Amino acid sequence: MKYTEEHEWLRADGDVYVVGITEHATTQLGDLVFVELPEVGATVSKDDEIVVIESVKAASDIMAPVDGEIIEVNTALADDPSLANSDAVGAGWFFKIKPSDPSQLDxxxxxxxxxxxxx
Amino acid sequence: MADLHKTPLHALHVSLGAKMVPFAGYDMPVQYPLGVMKEHLHTRAKAGLFDVSHMGQVIVQGATYADAAAGLEQLIPVDILGLAPGRQRYGFFTNDAGGITDDLMLANRGDHIFMVVNAACKAADIADMKASLKPELTVTEITDRALLALQGPAAEAVLTALDARASDMAFMDVATLELAGVTAWVSRSGYTGEDGYEISIPATDAARVAQALLDHADVEPVGLGARDSLRLEAGLCLYGHDIDTTTSPVEAALTWAIQKVRRAGGERAGGFPGADHILDDIKNGPTRKRVGLLPDGRAPMREGVVLFADKDATDPLGAITSGGFGPTIGGPMAMGYVAADYAGIGTRIYGELRGKRQPLTVTKLPFTPANFKR
Incomplete structure (x- = not known):
């Protein structure tokens, strides 16, 4: 697993990476009630704000951790945002991204x- | 950051594992380990205990109750003279433009008026009262008492276990009770839409009384996060957001709080700051109104979201003043001001969220039915 300063985790799955936010982050945010995910196939740049998450109290953005293409998004999370609270590094994943420059993970x-x- | 004030329950909050945040100059619990969502739902199902000691507690006294009431009626457009002993009423201070400088609860406690005002406004409220009221009236901030709120359908059973007289109180009654050996000034009221009580007790005894309430299996401590979602579901205004110096009580849909005796044709019509504007708004209708708003879909629309009549309109209709997620209704909810023509229940309008116009429906308030013991 790799981690960003923005409290994202990245787990290798072949040549793509599964991305979510850490349990530390979801604990700080509190109960999540809304998640807006990027479009599958979108080409994104590192630090683009590509996910909106809202807890009961506030909205935050999640940034693309690397340049790349969005391969898949977790539609189950959009239907039930509390998955990010109950299983941050498992069922609460956000999207899968194929990095265009894997050296950005270094x-x-x-x-x-x-x-x-x-x- | 300037030093934050601490309430008499500060150490208890910390020991309960609360996340503390600055609020109106106080270090306050925003949530406990249970979390905002469960604290909210627990309050609607059983009972929540809130520390609201940051709010201002003020006594206004004259030679008689009527002297104090007559004085305050010059600042507050409410029937205070007609308030019976042992009863409480909602009200607000107004300014010359007809705006609201604070909202408050005021109670007839026999020979004096006891009021609870907003933390952020208390210094200004007290200064205004001292400057405006006749010198025969004394205005005293009570700084040695804590204020608790016990809210939810189990609140009556919980408080009655400490003093049986709690169950004799009706909504908006006030009484003096003995709770765990402590003399408490209690009102049957709150800020959640649920039945419940607000409890003023000496600061030195506050932690002991709070613990006695928390010892009941049905009571959980509840922080400011859930207090905000509970009051919004209940359609209640938050001063500084839904009402302020630029909103008239009529625009704010608070005309119900101005009794007929203070309106045009009433025995004590007007005579408060901004009366011309406010009575004119009642007669002719305001140009904008506070309404409930339900966004389509799941995305919350929060304070500041600008509202439009349709997807292409360039001139805004108004804006959201409070918005978020309602745990009981299981979706987003908001309140805001819209041009009066768009205030009808069922009107479809749009809010601009992250650059996209998303539909909302003007909706009757409250979002959750009130559960008061009338």
Missing amino acids: DMMDEAAYNAMIG
């Missing part, structure tokens, strides 16, 4: 570094 944190960041 700078990301591993689990130990992420845990050190969140203290």
